[in-house]
Amino acid sequence: MHVGERLSELLVAAGVRRVFGVPGGQTTPLYHGIARQRGAITHTLMRDERSAAFAADAYARMSGRVGVCDATVGPGVSNLISGLLEAYTSSIPMLAIIADIPRHWETRRRFGSASQGFEQRSFLEPCVKYYGRVELPENLDGVLAAALRIATAGRPGPVILEIPDDVFSADFPAPAPGLAPHARLSVTYPQSRTSPDPSSVERAVELLRRSRKPLLLAGGGALSAGAGDQVQRLAENLEAPVATTLNGKGVLSEHHPLAVGPAGSFGLPLVNDLLAEADCVVFIGTKAAQGATLNWTLPPPGTPIVHLDLDATEIGRNFPQSLGLECDARLGAKALADALPERGRSDWDLERIRRLVEEWWRGALDGGVDGHGAVKPQAVMRALGAVMGQDDVLVTDASLSSGWGAAHWRTRRSGRTFVAPRGLAGLGWGLPAAIGSALALKDTGTDGRVYCVAGDGGWAYSQSELETLARLRLPVVATVLNNSVLAWTRHSAEQRYPDTEPISQDFTDVDFAAAAVAMGALGRRCATPDEFAEAVTKAAADHTGSPVVLEVISSKTESPVLKPKDRRAMTAY
Structure with missing residues (x-):
């Protein structure tokens, strides 16, 4: 068994069903290994490595499993960059299996002295959560386990598994007697869930109890966490409208009475007006980026904010007044909903809001x-x-x-x-x-x-x-x-x-x-x-x-883009 066969075997054991890619000479061992799995895993030939990464990204979003793609050394690797960065900035778990020049050609890497060789690690490393290199055949299992664990742990993201040409085709050694096996491999996500700190929940509850016009803004993190039911519970307990970011669209059915639609530059004008009017906003699984907040003008400065996010570094980055709950979006929304049973009517005119939402969709x-x-x-x-x-x-x-x-x-x-x-x-x-x-x-x-x-x-x-x-x-x-x-x-x-x-x-x-x-x-x-x-x-x-x-x-002049009302916050895009 060579390393490519062992890698294919491990991918199947982890639950990978499909790999997207474009073949190259240095990745042939992977393709040979997949072929020998006799249908347990399928390779999908794309026309471009960039497309392979895009397809793997969407596959991960829709399947709840790590998307996997491959690329050969040099130009194949460099074509991955757009796909890796989309997955990285959208927090999508992806594994890119890439080849490299043989180890003994290292001194010939620069300026392509070794055919297609370049400094690909320094090129790709800023675009991924983890860059794992298999220097020895016996290291494969451990490096792959680390890559999959990091891709699916905490804030998900893309990872690299780099295998030099000579290692890819090398024999995979039998494990030494008595050697403990690596942890079970898995490609499902999220791998684990973190509950919010109880004292932070108490402080968030106090803010929400004082609020008369609360609003929830749910992002892609809420969707990936499967937080829809708990977001709905919280919204119904608070009588709060639920807006979403672009990647959060679908957290609630947009036919739900409290769902008002997307916010921001690609949102509904009504939703942006509601964000401006709210007296407390709960961010759930969103980084509150430029697009969803109209260049960070919504909610307005001084609006109390409760921010639930897996990544504590996002909390307060764009809205310094945020009260943070570092947690899984589903568990965080559940904790707030449990602590805030139905409290009576909010001051929102929900019938009017519903009428305006329906007018938008049916206009x-x-x-x-x-x-x-x-x-x-x-x-x-x-x-x-x-x-x-x-x-x-x-x-x-x-x-x-x-x-x-x-x-x-x-x-x-x-x-x-x-x-x-x-x-x-x-x-x-x-x-x-x-x-x-x-x-x-x-x-x-x-x-x-x-x-x-x-x-x-x-x-x-x-x-x-x-x-x-x-x-x-x-x-x-x-x-x-x-x-x-x-x-x-x-x-x-x-x-x-x-x-x-x-x-x-x-x-x-x-x-x-x-x-x-x-x-x-x-x-x-x-x-x-x-x-x-x-x-x-x-x-x-x-x-x-x-x-x-x-x-x-189609029209050359129509545009869905909404701009901030404050001209000082406008950009050209």
Whole structure:
């Protein structure tokens, strides 16, 4: 047995069912090992290592297991960077298995004297929680155990397992007699849960008892912790509206009477108004970042804040007045709910808030086209919402697509049915993430179909993965909002320099539907809201297994981005 075979054996024992990657000569032992597992673990060939990392990230979000990808030395490794950083900044556990040049070539690493060699550790280490290198075959078990433990412990994140070429293909030694086995491997997360300090809970309870207009803001940490039931209990006990960050969307069904929708730059205007009005805000599993708080202007300065987070370094970082509870989001919300039984009515006019929320989700679209006759993305999201089932999943690309999905597509149940990249927010994430999400649903036996929304700018980054989608026969329905422009950056340039026509923002018209057909998918181009509604209804009813790409000629001017009311807090993006 060589090291690649042993690694494959360990991955299976840990519960890994799928690895995403692109082969290289130095990673061949891993592929050989996976092949010899005879279906216990599957390798998914992607067209680009960046896509492999994006797919592994989404797989982790949807499956509750560490996402795994691989890359060969040099250019393969460097292509991982965007995916690792998205997982790192979104706190998603991921294992990247990478090769390196042979150990005895170390003096030939610099400037690629050894083919494809470079200082990859110093390049990747700032982007991950842990960088484990297997210097000797007998070290493999321990380094992998450490990597998986660190990926899933505390605040989750990506880790590296680096194996030099000569070690990867080396024989794996039989364990020495009497040697204690390593701890049981597992890829589920969270691996453990931390309860809040009781004295901190008491102080938080006192703040909330004095509050007349409390509000909860739940983030991705609450969703990953499965805190929905406890967040709902706490909200109902307090009669408090529940807002979410982009990555927290789905903690509560957005049909729940207290769910008001996302906050911040990709949120609902009403939700930002409620954040400004609240007299106490509870952050649950969120870092209270720029996007969710309108450049840290909401809640306003001086508003009492209770902050529940696994990572104590986040508490008080952006809102110094925060009272911190270092804990798992589910256990923290439960502790507060247990200590705060129903206390009577808050001062919120909940009937009015509910009416305004419903008006937002059901509001008129003025025909669904802009002044130039191009389709408004709001109409696209409305049509998607009409055909998608409660277990279907919406995956969006970065940039404006995330905003359209957050503020104009409504979740039907609690849990993760909306997936978007708001950690690093790099273009091109959407299609590979849709692949990872669809395979996670398949591998876990979960009902539901994946729908993907991307702008033409982001879609073009990863369009090659349509071949992957078609090869795997994944019935993903992808919508491309084609306005032939990098809309967000063009809008920003126009606002910053209104006296100058922006340069390098616009593209020629590309027929993405025709390209999709050439790559093995079904494709249709839609120029009106009615054409799209008809096409997406037909796609939703198609169960042949073919992926579908619906291209929409969309507005260049519409934007979901909300800005801070205080102009001093505005940025160009």
